[in-house]
Amino acid sequence: MAEDVVFMAVERIASLVIQEAVFLRGVRDEIQRLQAELGLMKAFLKDADRRQHQDNRVREWVAGIRDIAYEAEDVIDTFLLEVASDTGEGVRGFVKRVFFKVTKVSLFHKTGTKITSIREKIRSIYENMQNFGINKLAEGESSYYGTEQQQLSRRTYPHAEEEHTINLDDVISQLKAKLMTEEKQVRVVSIVGMGGLGKTTLANNVYNHIEVRQQFDCFSWTFISKQFSAREVLVGILMDVMSSEDESKLETMEKEKPVKSKLKEMKEKMELFETMTENDLIKILRNVLEDKRYLVVLDDIWTNEAWHRLRPAFPNGVSGSKVLFTTRNSGVAYYADRWSSPVELRPLTNDEGWQLLSRKAFPKNVLDEGGCPGAYEELGREMVRKCEGLPLAIMVLGGLLAGKTLREWEKVQRNINALFIRQEQDHQFEGVYEILALSYDDLPFYLKPCFLYLSQFPENTEFHKRTLIRMWIAEGFVSQQSKGKDETIEDVAEQYCNELVNRCMVQVSQRDHTGKGVKTCHLHDVVRQMCISKAMDENYLVVLEHREDSTADSSSSSSSTPHLPTSKSRRIAIHPQISRHEQNEMEFYTPRSKIGLQNLRSLIFFVGDANYRMPKEQAAFIFKNFRLLRVLKLDGVRQQHRLPEEIHNLIHLTYLGLRNTGLKDGKKDFSLPASIGNLRNLYTLDLRNNGYFTRLPDVLWKLTRLRHLLVDDDRDYEHLRLHKLRQLETLKSVYAKNLIREGAMQKLDNLRNIGIYFQKTEEVGAILNSSIISDRLRSLKMRIIGSFSNLEPLSRCRQLTKAELGGAIQEYQPPLRHNLGNLPPNLVKLILWGSELKQDPMCILEKLQHLRFLSLENNVYEGSKMVCSATGFPQLETLTLKSFGLEQWEIEKGAMPCLKSLSLSLGKLKMIPEGLRFLTSVRELKLIHMVRCEERVRVVNGVEGEDFDKVRHIPFISFN
Known part of the structure; x- marks a missing residue:
């Protein structure tokens, strides 16, 4: 380090x-x-x-x-x-x-x-x-194994996730049999094993198995972890299993009216659940599940108490209902259901371990051509034996070996042997942490701080890649010298993230809209523990834990601070400890003593789903005393008043996160003080999710190094001047008039992600013909009061992969070219709403060869018939058609061959299209408010049925 x-x-x-x-x-x-x-x-x-x-x-x-x-x-x-x-x-x-x-x-x-x-x-x-004989090494020479160039070469070996799994057919068959057994009482089926053994992978395999999907009416998957929130778990399950039909059933509940009035909006805004008690949520979930055959997965449940709190929410339901556990504690499995023996996941055999290692360490073409040379296999099998059959350790080891020479394999093997000689091996798997630590040691120096930075996140937390890399850059972890000619520093940071993924140090939770990039990540629990241990050893980051009995003063409440910061502490992350009882608004822990913390560089808060507030005097204390801060992330910590003027002290601040902090203004005051204009080094300012009353002072133009301005739509930002923010890369929401004022649209030529609100049609031409619309643009959102007359400038945006257009679109422009034909060919995700098109848009949109996600909503098309032709939409995976007057939809054989998810909410559609039988790749079909489709149904995905009652039970169809 x-x-x-x-x-x-x-x-x-x-x-x-x-x-x-x-x-x-x-x-x-x-x-x-x-x-x-x-x-x-x-x-x-x-x-x-x-x-x-x-x-x-x-x-x-x-x-x-x-x-x-x-x-x-x-x-x-x-x-x-x-x-x-x-x-x-x-x-x-x-x-x-x-x-x-x-x-x-x-x-x-x-x-x-x-x-x-x-x-x-x-x-x-x-x-x-x-x-002492310490030698000077050449700049390019590695500090551990191989050169940095060789380490970077691993990026050329990206593996699909399915390539890194071993089929344990015997265990899968056993688990499927347990899940598909019909019993009157709801049963708990458990998968038991230590961390890193593949419990979640196995559960996911079975959860998505087609035979299992056909067995149940509804499904839900949720993470539990040690510090879980029962409220959050219950809400998540409800969002998965509840349909609009469930609302009428709730009329029999006590005090039904106030509950039912909220249920209609729950799917659109989960915050409404915050007003309900945990008992209310349990009562609702029981009623929703009682006449369904359901499968609910509780991944990584740790304690008997956790199951004790959740158990009342699960009724017997329809015969065959199941709850599936993954847990490290067999006692929890037996406590949950003493009559159901758990499935104990075994370690991999040496042959299976070598198979997994070779898939990770070698490119697929090498394996297809006969496998790796024998010398590699001999060394590899010996190292696999040290992993004791633990898939996680083998995967990490494979990432360490990928792209290395035979000589470097020998060095790794010798080092592993030395590690095991130095430790006592009285317990199975004790050497796993050493193998993981070896992979950490192998990281090039520029990745080590990026990896240790992940120790800030609470257990089982998914973190967004974009937020993470912005924080990395703000901390100074990403070198400007690493940029290529056409690269930004964000591109370099993204490469860092991808390399950690390729090394299996970080796991991908969700892919982005392209299907290739990373959207969210998480750390495996075992890797996280190693990360925390390393961070503590290096005095790198301290985690403080807020408890409901804390006094918010580190000097007087040791229970709230299990690892107190020292004079060497550079970063503090504050985690909530969820109360066992109802969570009322309470004061969140904030350091009140500046002793030893004058040099603090990062202060990061995590609040979960709890409701915490920060008094004005606490905020003032932070801004007044921690003046060397570079990163301040207060997301979710509610501010009682607008931020204090003392914020001007933080001249080194590069990242300010104020998302969901409840910033409001009085009748005349701004939500932020004008002194925020003194933060001349600010790189990211995140003000999203702060309600409809947020107002900003006209000082942002002073923040000349600002690269990411993240604000909500429809706020009072019309007065802002932006013309001096030439480094801006992300501008989430802006009025067109702000861009036209003082020629900002010709100066903001670095923008990659922008959302624009047009109030007049004549503003469109000025913006679309400016420097903002360029080959650098990756994501574009435009809304208009009026109509878009000429979208031709968009055809120049060759890097644009994501677009949303809200408002009427004039269909033709001279010389008789359809306006939609100007959309750039590389679009991957497209959302159109309120377009008022007279002609069938599918004949134009289906020619977008890379389109994977398409949503047509809210009066997008005024015609009655729509056709998807045989060669159309070759890559489309997700299609949403919502709230327009379509009566007839024709789908030709060969259309949309990759479609996986289809959502229809078309009140005038007379029948479910017969062409759906050609869409054999569909795994999720949602039919929302389509009463007329109940009359007659033909064939859906190979399942024949003459009436609605038969089709409604096809497992991948949900009627909401």
Whole structure:
């Protein structure tokens, strides 16, 4: 870790010398000398890093260098903070400038003395390391195994997820038999095994098996984890299993009217559940499930208490209903259902383990051509035996070996043997953590801080890739020097994320709209524990846990802070401890003592589904005292008042997350203070989900380094000026008039993701013919009061893969070209609503060869007939048709060959299209408010039926 800390310090100093040249006057020479000496030390760290596992003295030197790099950053950042005080406006600014002129000589001297002291420490360590024989390695030489170029080459070996599984047919058959046995009482079927053994993979395999899907009426899958929220679990299951037909059944419940009035809106806005007690949710879920044969999966359940709280929600239902557990604790399985023996997942055999390892370590074409050379297999099988049959360890080991030479395989094998010799092996699987740690050690230096940063996330948390890489960049983990000619720093950060995925250090939860990129990720529990352990060893990040009995003061409530921060703590993540009882609004833990925390760089809050508030004085304390913060993420922590003026102190802040914080304004005040304009280093500002009353002061134009401005639609932002924000890459929502004002549309030429609201038709031409609409654009959302007359400029957006157009579309433009024909050919996701088209749009849209997601909604088409031709939509996987007057839909054989999900909400459609029988790939069909389709149904996906009652029981069809 020391190498990456020093590297970041050197790069940050180099950046500051350029960007802050005016502020660094007087100490510039000293800072540049410090930069040079840290750079020299970096070359020796490669050798020291690999020796620190063998010698305590080297380990102490490495830790000392890391602390020196931190100290250098602190001195320079503090100096810049003091110098910045000589700027400002009005009388207050004048007073600051006068005071600074008096004190600047003393400040320069004090800072120079500190830098000299740091340089002396560097020289002392440097001499000791040379005396000990630490060698200077070439810049490209690896600190562990192989070169960075070889490590990067693994990116060329992306494997499909199904390639990395082993078919355990015997276990799958056993599990299917248990799930498909019909018994009057609801039974619990459990899969038991240690973390990393593949319980979730097995459960997912069976959950999606076609025979199992045909057995049940409804399904739900939810994660539990140690710190689970019963409310969140119940809401998630309800959202999966509830249909509109269930509402009428609830009329028999006590106090039905207030409950039923909310149910109609629950699917659109889950926040409405917050007003219900846990008992209300249990009562609703019981009523929904009581006449269904259901399958509910509770993945990773830990305690008897967790099942005790959830058990009342599951009635016997229709004969054959099941709850499927995955758990590490066989006692939990027996407690849940003493009459149902759990399925104990076995470790892989050596042959199965080698098969899994080779699939991960070698490209598919090598395996198809006869397998890997025998020397690799001999070494691989020996290493697989050390993994004790644990799939997770084998997968991580495969990621470590991928792309390496035979000589490097031998080095890995020798290192694994050494690790196992040093530890006692009294327990099975004890060596797994060492294998995972070996993969961490193999990470190139630039990936280590990115990986350890993941220790901030609570257990079983899915994190969004975009948010994560923005935080990485804000922390300084992503090097500007790594950019290619046409790349942004976000592209480099995304490559970092992909490499962690390819190494199996991070697991993909959801793919993005392209089906290839990553949308959300998570850490396997075993990997997360290793990540937390490493982060603690490196004084990298401290996790504080809020409890309902905390006093919100670290000095007086040890129960709320199991791992108190130290003077070396650079980052704090605060996790909630969910109450066992009803969760009322309460004060969230916030550090109130600045002792040891003056150099804090990140403060990150996680609140789960609890309702926490932050008093104004607590927010003011943060802004006043933690002035070196770079990342402040308050998402979900409700603010009692608008943010205090003291926010102007955080001049180093690069990421400010205020999502769902309840920011509101009074009749005249803005939700944010004007002093936010002082945050000149801000890179990301996230203000989403703050209600309809959020107002912003017209100072954002001062944030000239801002790259991501994330705000909600339909807010009072018309007054904002944006013309100086030339680095903006993401602008989630903006009025067209903001872009036209002061020529901003010609200056914001770096935009990749933008949402535009047009109030007049004449605004469209000005925007679409500007620099904003360029080859850089990836995602575009446009809404209009009026109509889109000419979409021809969109045809130039070759990188555009995601588009949403809301509003009328004039169908033809001279010379008689259909306006939809101007959509760029690389579109993958398209949403159209309110288009008022007279001609069938399918004949144009089905020619988009890469389209995977299409949604046509809300009066998008005024005709009565629509046709999908035999060669149309070759890649389409998801299709939604909603709320327009279609009466007849013809689907020719060969159309939409890849369609998996189809959702129809068309009140005038006379019959379910007979052509659905050709769509054999469909796995999910939702029919919403389609009463007329009950009259007669022909053939659906090979299942014949003459009436509605037969078709409604096809397992992948849901009637909502």
